[in-house]
Amino acid sequence: MRVLVTGGSGYIGSHAVRDLAAAGHEVVILDNLSTGNPALAKGFRLVQGDIADRELLKSLLADVDAVMHFAASAYVGESVSNPRKYFHNNVESALLLMDSVLESSVRQFVFSSTCATYGIPDKLPITETSHQKPINPYGVTKLFFEDVLSAYSVAHGLRYVALRYFNAAGAHPNGEIGEIHHPETHLIPLTLKAALGTAPPLTVFGKDLDTPDGTCIRDFIHVSDLATAHTAAVAYLENGGASTAINLGTGKGTSIAELLAIVEEVSGKPVPHVYAAPRAGDPPALYSDPSKAKEVLGWKSKYDIRDIIETAYQWELKLPSFLAQ
Ligand SMILES: NC(=O)c1ccc[n+]([C@@H]2O[C@H](COP(=O)([O-])OP(=O)(O)OC[C@H]3O[C@@H](n4cnc5c(N)ncnc54)[C@H](O)[C@@H]3O)[C@@H](O)[C@H]2O)c1
């Protein structure tokens, strides 16, 4: 298949394009480089442009069979302080992308959704039928776009897979690419940087939450596992699969306190940290029931939290030389 990958120069997209190419697909990346890094797209055709550029999309979509849509603004905390940015990029621009898709012959679509669409879950682990009541603007935009896809699949014959990732983490096991965000606000890179002394002590948001050790719980899923799930989603659509939404997680939650202990073990260094109030828009505990992914896509995660920290640590050591290339 020929796949247009929006946001393929970002963290998760750059891992997915490598897996797609390894499976024999032809990839074109569209990325405006607002948060992406061109070095992550090395070896692939990268078109620098915006998903809202109708003219550009018309020409790109003429030559592809499917779209994989990663491009978005994706910081939970920032979406609370600057919601306009999120409604603009994740809804307004994304709707223009869909107009372009519907005006083309492309009818297969894979979307980067998120467990942030669930809000505070009604039960744990979270299944795809758990209620979706997001508690931050980022989650609202992602849920809205899922609803757009659902309506367009009924009205326009679009077939889509909305992949609801839990917390993407880790780096490519071959050491070539890994997590880069500007600014970096994610827990694992900030924890590693704190251990290495390349960033200030970690601020842990919340220590008296309603969780067994009082710190927040997340289901960290290795970015290479996410990548293989995307390739499986493309195969599912290629084989005529119906539109659906699927959780991508390990099924296991790790608390921040547990995570700090693993980072200390892997790095052999203490993680300097301080506690602060919970971050606005953060649910205390999120972890998946990943069984639908196994049933529908034949996919399950291969890496665990220790693998995640080990690959992320190796990447963190390499990052200065990667950025200096
Ligand atoms: N990181 C996570 O834990 C996580 C979890 C669930 C869902 N997601 C979703 O996965 C996707 C990728 O996340 P990521 O962590 O790789 O983020 P990222 O910021 O590294 O990647 C996003 C990419 O999209 C590009 N982009 C943004 N807006 C664009 C636009 N209007 N036109 C063209 N390109 C644009 C950016 O330059 C960047 O390369 C996002 O949709 C995010 O919401 C991420």
Ligand SMILES: O=c1ccn([C@@H]2O[C@H](COP(=O)(O)OP(=O)(O)O[C@H]3O[C@H](CO)[C@@H](O)[C@H](O)[C@H]3O)[C@@H](O)[C@H]2O)c(=O)[nH]1
């Ligand atoms: O310096 C920090 C950074 C984070 N956290 C906490 O760590 C947890 C994870 O935070 P973070 O790494 O920022 O990820 P999330 O806010 O959970 O968001 C990520 O994971 C979501 C799915 O859960 C995706 O949808 C988002 O795009 C992605 O950024 C949260 O409880 C944060 O409060 C801290 O305590 N200190």
